[in-house]
Amino acid sequence: MKKSITIIIAFLIFTSSFSQTKLGNPEVDPIQIQKSYTEWSVYQNKNIMLSRDFTALDSSSKEISKEAFLNQLANGNFIPIRLKSEDAVYYYKLFKILPKTDTSIKATINQIGFDAYKNYKMEGTAFPKFSFKDLEGNLVSNESMKGKIIVIKCWYIHCTPCIKEFPQVNKLVEEYKDRKDIIFMSLAEDSAEQLKIFLARKPLSYSVIPDMKVYMNEALQLNSFPTHFILNKEGLISKVLPNFESLEVALAKESKL
Incomplete structure (x- = not known):
């Protein structure tokens, strides 16, 4: 029995490690992208689609709900970056906004996050009578x-x-x-x-x-x-x-x- 449990644990560790290998590095440098509002804005508009289905990760790479992710964008001090992956799933991770980053980036992210959170909460509800x-x-x-x-x-x-x-x-x-x-x-x-x-x-x-x-x-x-x-x-x-x-x-x- 002990041998079987050991094999199962080893298998779980292996599959977990294999799963993690599917996730690569951020597709852009989270520090570099914060140095220019224009550069960040171009990246955000082209690569981050918050209305789509995606797997959300917090700043410690822990998977969280989409609702929690959007709430942190709206009210926190984070920038969303897509991670490279080997599958067709979109992975967005939160990275801390640095102290010297242009405050316009944070303000814009908070607004984008607020709008996306509000839109997300409307999903599944009845459209107002018209x-x-x-x-x-x-x-x-x-x-x-x-x-x-x-x-x-x-x-x-x-x-x-x-x-x-x-x-x-x-x-x-x-x-x-x-x-x-x-x-x-x-x-x-x-x-x-x-x-x-x-x-x-x-x-x-x-x-x-x-x-x-x-x-x-x-x-x-x-x-x-x-x-x-x-x-x-x-x-x-x-x-x-x-x-x-x-x-x-x-x-x-x-x-x-």
Whole structure:
């Protein structure tokens, strides 16, 4: 019996060590990346997608929940870095922000973490009741959308990042045009008159619902744009996303469920 236990323990240690070998070093130097706000910002925007599924590690490399990870980003003194790995899983680890680091980096990370934490807490909840008419006069509501995946883009005319991703989201609509169970709609702050003039120059393939500023502020409590929602066929929020890149990944996953 003792021999069997010894073999089992040895096997567990071996498999644990093997598992750990899949995780490599940080893909960027955590110290070097903090020396320039611009360099850090480029890395953050291209490589850290907090809305996606990932394995979260604290500063001591201990696995923690995504909720705890985002909470530490929002309220702590950490910078997230992706680790190199041999599998397809994303591993994000927290590294301490150094005392001499530009305070703008910490402030921005805290805001990013706050937004990501807030978005994460909305997942699995019911999307607030709505019944609106789009620019074409079509009525859209929770009831009329039952049994469908709904992709919602929240934006306004003077939001540069919102407009910049128009070509990408239009391409996404084209990609899913044969999926009758996927609906693309957008909520815009601006009036119908303003939107019609603007969209004549900058087409958007989503159905567009005007005058949504109060709804987005009060019902959705949005404080950053663009914000994308994916609702599942039960009307629950599957994902809340800050940009096209994360939307594309999340929709690909949701569309296969």
